[in-house]
Amino acid sequence: MPAPAETPPLTIAALMAELAAVPERHAAFVEIKTLHALAAPIETHGTLAWRRPDHLEKITSPPHPERLVLDGQTLSLTLGEQPAREIALASAPPIAGLVDAIRATLAGDLAALQRYYSVGLEGDRANWRLTLVPSDPAIARFLRVARIEGGGPTPSLVTFDQSNGDASVMRITPSP
Amino acid sequence: MNGAPMNGASARLLATLALALGLVLLTLGRAHLSADIADFLPQGESEGARFMLDQVRRGPAASLLLFGIEGAPAADLAAISRDFAARLRASGQFRLVQNGAGLAGGEEQDFLFRHRYPLSPATSADAFTEAALHADFSALLTALASSAAPLATEFGLADPTGAFPALLALWAGPSQVREIGGVWFAPERDRALLIARTRASGVDLAGQHAAARAVAAAFQASARGHARLLEGGPAVFALAAEHAIRGDAETISVLSGLLVLAILAAWLKNPLALAAVLIPVLFATAAALALTTLVFGRVHALTFGFGMTMLGVSLDYPVLWIGHRRPGEPVAATSARIGRTLAVTVAGAAAGLAGMAASAFPGLAELGLFAASGIVAAALATRLILAPLLVAAAIAPAERAAPWLDRLEGLRRYRAWTIVPIALAGVSLLAAPPPLTRDLRELSPVPQAAGDLDGALRAELGAPEVALLAWLQGPDAEAVLAREEALLSRLDALVAQGALSGASLAARLLPSAATQRTRQQAIPPPPLLAERVARASAGLGFRPDAFKPFLDDAAAARQDPPLTLAAITPPLLAARLAPLLFVHDGRWFGVIAPSGLADAAAFRAAFADAPDVHVLDIPAEMTALVATYTGAAWRWLGLGAGCALVALIVGLGGVRSLPRVLAPLAGAVVVTLALLGRLGVHLSLFHIVALPLMVGIGLDYALFFARRQRDGDERARTFRTLVLCHVMTLATFGLLVFCRTPLLRGIGLTVAIGVAAAMVFSFFLAGRPPLRSAPACHHRSPAPDR
Numbered sequence: 001m002p003a004p005a006e007t008p009p010l011t012i013a014a015l016m017a018e019l020a021a022v023p024e025r026h027a028a029f030v031e032i033k034t035l036h037a038l039a040a041p042i043e044t045h046g047t048l049a050w051r052r053p054d055h056l057e058k059i060t061s062p063p064h065p066e067r068l069v070l071d072g073q074t075l076s077l078t079l080g081e082q083p084a085r086e087i088a089l090a091s092a093p094p095i096a097g098l099v100d101a102i103r104a105t106l107a108g109d110l111a112a113l114q115r116y117y118s119v120g121l122e123g124d125r126a127n128w129r130l131t132l133v134p135s136d137p138a139i140a141r142f143l144r145v146a147r148i149e150g151g152g153p154t155p156s157l158v159t160f161d162q163s164n165g166d167a168s169v170m171r172i173t174p175s176p
Numbered sequence: 177m178n179g180a181p182m183n184g185a186s187a188r189l190l191a192t193l194a195l196a197l198g199l200v201l202l203t204l205g206r207a208h209l210s211a212d213i214a215d216f217l218p219q220g221e222s223e224g225a226r227f228m229l230d231q232v233r234r235g236p237a238a239s240l241l242l243f244g245i246e247g248a249p250a251a252d253l254a255a256i257s258r259d260f261a262a263r264l265r266a267s268g269q270f271r272l273v274q275n276g277a278g279l280a281g282g283e284e285q286d287f288l289f290r291h292r293y294p295l296s297p298a299t300s301a302d303a304f305t306e307a308a309l310h311a312d313f314s315a316l317l318t319a320l321a322s323s324a325a326p327l328a329t330e331f332g333l334a335d336p337t338g339a340f341p342a343l344l345a346l347w348a349g350p351s352q353v354r355e356i357g358g359v360w361f362a363p364e365r366d367r368a369l370l371i372a373r374t375r376a377s378g379v380d381l382a383g384q385h386a387a388a389r390a391v392a393a394a395f396q397a398s399a400r401g402h403a404r405l406l407e408g409g410p411a412v413f414a415l416a417a418e419h420a421i422r423g424d425a426e427t428i429s430v431l432s433g434l435l436v437l438a439i440l441a442a443w444l445k446n447p448l449a450l451a452a453v454l455i456p457v458l459f460a461t462a463a464a465l466a467l468t469t470l471v472f473g474r475v476h477a478l479t480f481g482f483g484m485t486m487l488g489v490s491l492d493y494p495v496l497w498i499g500h501r502r503p504g505e506p507v508a509a510t511s512a513r514i515g516r517t518l519a520v521t522v523a524g525a526a527a528g529l530a531g532m533a534a535s536a537f538p539g540l541a542e543l544g545l546f547a548a549s550g551i552v553a554a555a556l557a558t559r560l561i562l563a564p565l566l567v568a569a570a571i572a573p574a575e576r577a578a579p580w581l582d583r584l585e586g587l588r589r590y591r592a593w594t595i596v597p598i599a600l601a602g603v604s605l606l607a608a609p610p611p612l613t614r615d616l617r618e619l620s621p622v623p624q625a626a627g628d629l630d631g632a633l634r635a636e637l638g639a640p641e642v643a644l645l646a647w648l649q650g651p652d653a654e655a656v657l658a659r660e661e662a663l664l665s666r667l668d669a670l671v672a673q674g675a676l677s678g679a680s681l682a683a684r685l686l687p688s689a690a691t692q693r694t695r696q697q698a699i700p701p702p703p704l705l706a707e708r709v710a711r712a713s714a715g716l717g718f719r720p721d722a723f724k725p726f727l728d729d730a731a732a733a734r735q736d737p738p739l740t741l742a743a744i745t746p747p748l749l750a751a752r753l754a755p756l757l758f759v760h761d762g763r764w765f766g767v768i769a770p771s772g773l774a775d776a777a778a779f780r781a782a783f784a785d786a787p788d789v790h791v792l793d794i795p796a797e798m799t800a801l802v803a804t805y806t807g808a809a810w811r812w813l814g815l816g817a818g819c820a821l822v823a824l825i826v827g828l829g830g831v832r833s834l835p836r837v838l839a840p841l842a843g844a845v846v847v848t849l850a851l852l853g854r855l856g857v858h859l860s861l862f863h864i865v866a867l868p869l870m871v872g873i874g875l876d877y878a879l880f881f882a883r884r885q886r887d888g889d890e891r892a893r894t895f896r897t898l899v900l901c902h903v904m905t906l907a908t909f910g911l912l913v914f915c916r917t918p919l920l921r922g923i924g925l926t927v928a929i930g931v932a933a934a935m936v937f938s939f940f941l942a943g944r945p946p947l948r949s950a951p952a953c954h955h956r957s958p959a960p961d962r
Contacts, residue, residue, distance in 0.1 A: 033325060038718060040717060064321040064322065072250075079322050094330055166326075168325075
């Protein structure tokens, strides 16, 4: 499809509509976490899968094997060989804030995003950046700001700056 | 009726009516009307059982409400549950509203985290060895690399030994509920679950009404789609029972009141006479209320309700007086004819009911006093207040011929045949005596379905049973907690063998000070711990200061004074402990409440060798109590019958007329009991209560029929008046049969059958044979040809 002659200013509604139009996504990711407790950053990689309306799966490859499945309001986390742990999002705001930011963005669900964040948008359709600042105090206690960058209907970079100085940067590459 | 009476006399009569009404309102205002069902029910045998029963009825367990929300997709139910819970909290009617573990993020979590070392079972010397710490740090590293890193950073660095998760598991509550969106759900179906504790005590019906209104309003505001609310809990039962009783009592008393008034109005054909009939009943009500308040310090609403039904009978006295009064007759003349009979009737009926006042069942004692004093007051008011007013106002039935009287009395030739129904009833009674019920639940007006729903919600929530629990006491909280800690292993064994799914007790949540001190001493001194941490974390990649929060908290925990019950201030935590550990009169009580009880015998047996641990089986306790009182009922029935007999012998001036009076009553009792048996009714305490009442009414009939009557006119007056009394009684008690409340139905059925039988038997057996031979027998219509 040829690019339009002039790029119209991108509205949040337009971006969300475009994101919401994708029923299913598969991607590879590389995540770098900088934690104040650790002397060196940790790098992990794996795959992401998303399906409408609220199913998100994140599988991390060794050396830090992990399987995270988010379905509705329940998160199931399996670390290595340990048994799966079920975590209710409402009882774990630190995690809920992070995973819901990603999931709601992928779903193009502006209402869900705005429930917990004030949402800002910069850039144009080909190169946009969403800035999420928590408005929910339980999330704000842990998260300072989340940024999601992408082009068209595809996010490519997710960064979280936590209140305690920890940070994570995740690069996403859509799988063919 | 006579023509227009003098104006002054009618004014006086109406003024007396107003005075009587005023007295009723005054005494009603002074009487402390109690709607607390616990006041009406028996108390426990021993001091301890009494106290624990009281706790169960009025304590925190009694103010617990259980809710289920279903009929919508799970996500909607979770949203409704959150909104519903928020509205309930905002209503101010509830001490506690919980729809999920709810410990996250609030002051509860901060408190538990702050005090994790003394409170957590995971605090032991083994947890602080270098090897254990190394394993903990490695696991923490894995968590930090995962998506759970924010949680691991928040809690793991300060609590690598996992004291907090172990503690949280203890407090998180029932294990089998699912959580969806942080909201409790039933394990096997889409049903959101909540619990709430009302501020009002479980037996404070007014407070429970306010809470129920708040619940209804909150749910209406938060419900959407086809979502519906299910409710359980003792307070819901109390309300349902009260609602059923009140609904019945209101409907029936209005209906029967209207019916009785209509009958009276039709008979008297004179509004003034109608007013006159009401005067003694109103005085009687005021007197009964005043005396009961004086003796018991209060009048139970149930006593007042049933007592008024019983006092309805005292309408008979003015009716009998008016019915027997000849036009223009002075008080003394009427009194000469029926005064003595009326006095004997009243004395007999009151004596029969007075036996009930000797019952140790608080409600019955109150009821007996109320009814007996009311009956006497009604008779006195009839004779002393009403009779002169009747003369002044010239109220008396017109003299009418009664051509039917002879033919009717001729029927008494067949009196021998009455032996047939009585004998049949006697045989039936001997062959199949109606079973006695001692189960209090059969007396409950709450439908079985409500009980089943409560059980289901309780099981799904893992909420403790209210039917069976164990308790112990001690001089202080520490003694109770220490004793409970010694029992923990038994409870664990019971859970392991499947006898129960869990047990709530204070010691699990709040260890004794001794245990807390042991745990504090298990934490190594700061320099030693710092050294171990340094060695255990070496080479894992942590920054040197990563575990500073851990070292700081562990050092602080060593210095903290042990926590006491008073120190547990966060509301959710305090609410969990309140029903499990409490002080009463300087003694401390600990409650062990099993949940998911599968084997009550095993639970009981587990404490067989611990005499200080008392197992309280509430239904069994109540059943035993009711059995005791049912057994005792025969004693006070006998006492009442004895008193009534003495009253009769004195009143009748000897035993000569006694068979004439007693035969119809005995026949009526036998027929009533046999019929109740045939109808499949299980005799309860309430049927037994109804017996003296029914005999008291039957006494009216027997004594008035047995009276020596001068002439046909007098006999006609008696017959007319008794039929009127009888119809009024049937209207009152017959309607009770349509009640949903077993208690009211039992009384209604017993009295209605009994008085009907007493009327028939009294006519045949107590009535004297006609003085003249009946001339009417020859024109009996011929039997139809077959």
